[in-house]
Amino acid sequence: MTILEAKEIGVSYGSTEVLCEVSFSLRAGDYLGIVGPNGCGKSTLVKTLLGLIPPGSGEVTLFGAPAQNFQEWQRIGFLPQRLGTLACHFPATVEEVVALGLLGGKRFPKQLTTGDRQQVADICERMGLGGLGRRLVSELSGGQQQRVLLARALVNGPELLILDEPTTALDPETRESFYALLREINLERQTTVVMVTHDTWNIGRYAARLLYLDRRVIFDGTFAEFCHDPDMARFFGEHAGSTIYHEH
Amino acid sequence: MDFLEMLSFGFIQRALLAGILIGLLCSVLGVFLVLRRFSLIGDGLAHFTFGSVALALLLGVAPQHVTLAALPLVLLAAVGILWLGGNARLAGDTAIGIVSAVGIAGGVILASLAGGFNVDLLSYLFGNILAIGSEELLLAAALCAVVLLAVALCYRDLFAVTFDEELARTTGINSRTVNLLLAILAALTVVLAMKLVGIMLISALLILPPAAALQVARSFRGALLCSAILGTLAVAGGILASIVLNLPTGGTIIITCFGVFTVTVVLRRFLR
Numbered sequence: 001m002t003i004l005e006a007k008e009i010g011v012s013y014g015s016t017e018v019l020c021e022v023s024f025s026l027r028a029g030d031y032l033g034i035v036g037p038n039g040c041g042k043s044t045l046v047k048t049l050l051g052l053i054p055p056g057s058g059e060v061t062l063f064g065a066p067a068q069n070f071q072e073w074q075r076i077g078f079l080p081q082r083l084g085t086l087a088c089h090f091p092a093t094v095e096e097v098v099a100l101g102l103l104g105g106k107r108f109p110k111q112l113t114t115g116d117r118q119q120v121a122d123i124c125e126r127m128g129l130g131g132l133g134r135r136l137v138s139e140l141s142g143g144q145q146q147r148v149l150l151a152r153a154l155v156n157g158p159e160l161l162i163l164d165e166p167t168t169a170l171d172p173e174t175r176e177s178f179y180a181l182l183r184e185i186n187l188e189r190q191t192t193v194v195m196v197t198h199d200t201w202n203i204g205r206y207a208a209r210l211l212y213l214d215r216r217v218i219f220d221g222t223f224a225e226f227c228h229d230p231d232m233a234r235f236f237g238e239h240a241g242s243t244i245y246h247e248h
Numbered sequence: 249m250d251f252l253e254m255l256s257f258g259f260i261q262r263a264l265l266a267g268i269l270i271g272l273l274c275s276v277l278g279v280f281l282v283l284r285r286f287s288l289i290g291d292g293l294a295h296f297t298f299g300s301v302a303l304a305l306l307l308g309v310a311p312q313h314v315t316l317a318a319l320p321l322v323l324l325a326a327v328g329i330l331w332l333g334g335n336a337r338l339a340g341d342t343a344i345g346i347v348s349a350v351g352i353a354g355g356v357i358l359a360s361l362a363g364g365f366n367v368d369l370l371s372y373l374f375g376n377i378l379a380i381g382s383e384e385l386l387l388a389a390a391l392c393a394v395v396l397l398a399v400a401l402c403y404r405d406l407f408a409v410t411f412d413e414e415l416a417r418t419t420g421i422n423s424r425t426v427n428l429l430l431a432i433l434a435a436l437t438v439v440l441a442m443k444l445v446g447i448m449l450i451s452a453l454l455i456l457p458p459a460a461a462l463q464v465a466r467s468f469r470g471a472l473l474c475s476a477i478l479g480t481l482a483v484a485g486g487i488l489a490s491i492v493l494n495l496p497t498g499g500t501i502i503i504t505c506f507g508v509f510t511v512t513v514v515l516r517r518f519l520r
Binding site for chain 2: 047050051052071073076078080083089090091092093096097100101103104106108109110134136
């Protein structure tokens with residue numbers, strides 16, 4: 001079953017072309033890592049996939065429906081980069097933030113049921129946030145905040161999980177456990193995962209498929225193919241190794 | 249005249265009741281506006297209200313109907329601020345600044361056409377809650393009920409958009425509609441609050457109680473509740489203090505709110 005399909009997407013900001021003819025598709029259970037240099041259009045691609053930015057050309061379909069008209073948001077979980085609101089003492093508890101992830105499946109006036117609260121408690125427990133439900137999110141560490149946002153993205157049991165540079169603010173140990181957790185979710189629940197990251201080495205170890213973006217798709221295949229692809233070596237030149245493993 | 253005898257007067261009872269309702273409204277709505285960094289919309293809409301009131305007075309609208317007469321134009325101004333922000337490539341504060349300036353400038357011109365500033369117009373600038381009539385009290389109660397009901401019914405969407413607009417959109421929330429709702433509720437609140445503290449001080453009533461609540465709140469729901477309690481207490485206290493001390497009501501209310509804010513800032517330091 002095709003979960004997500006991008007057909008020749010083009011996005012421009014004014015006269016600057018940010019994405020050009022980007023095409024790929026994902027099936028249930030896929031784990032795709034999207035990597036590329038700064039300013040290559042990774043975050044723009046994520047926003048376009050989620051329908052937050054309308055593509056100038058091409059089309060995105062989510063579960064068979066055009067992204068712009070997509071309604072079944074409970075099937076998608078999104079984990080953004082660190083949120084500015086968390087840095088400025090926003091008065092929300094862990095439970096309140098995680099429960100926001102349930103709104104996609106709610107109808108007006110969007111009341112939470114006892115079952116919903118249990119779902120929130122369960123996912124908090126699973127994410128190692130047990131006992132922190134009443135704590136203010138802004139008072140937690142960077143790693144804990146990221147787990148709260150992941151719990152928010154997962155609380156609805158989504159079929160597609162999209163993550164935009166989720167490990168940037170994490171220390172190496174927390175980053176490792178974060179990747180392990182994602183792989184578990186991918187394997188256990190067959191959740192399709194799309195992760196945008198700078199961390200080529202780590203995502204290469206965990207994702208089944210790698211997409212290298214630099215405004216257009218430069219490479220689409222496995223990490224092993226990526227490392228041994230003569231075209232990629234030509235693309236990166238003599239510093240291919242350090243470029244691919246630049247974080248390590 | 250002792251304190252209890254003072255409370256038996258109808259005009260003081262009306263002022264207290266209206267003040268508590270409007271204070272509650274400003275305190276609750278202000279939490280969303282402050283956290284969205286949208287708090288100056290109160291100032292911009294208040295300044296536009298000045299122009300709307302001047303127009304109503306120029307057209308000969310009776311003083312007890314001025315609040316209602318000013319409402320449609322202020323609602324349009326709220327929509328205008330959002331439209332400018334979304335379509336004219338302007339930041340929110342610039343859009344607010346434009347609407348604010350047009351409101352004040354229009355008000356000054358209209359007041360001049362009417363033969364200069366009169367007592368009525370000045371009472372709207374600085375507030376005169378003690379002069380509130382039964383009809384205006386009913387209007388305040390009705391609008392207060394409408395705004396609080398809207399906040400209660402749309403609480404989750406308002407919270408989600410306040411937390412993060414983009415994240416809210418990925419759960420299917422139409423953030424444009426929520427922003428429009430927030431602007432309309434702000435317009436209704438500002439028009440009501442004009443009678444309480446005056447056009448010049450409305451934004452303070454939208455900012456100070458939420459700012460105080462944010463010092464001590466331990467959850468979003470708690471921030472709303474705390475702001476509502478602190479705001480209504482400060483307004484009621486301010487009205488009573490102004491009567492006892494024979495001070496201007498609007499200014500006394502705001503200074504009382506500031507006093508409450510200061511206490512919470514100190515309290516926060518001790519709670520840490």
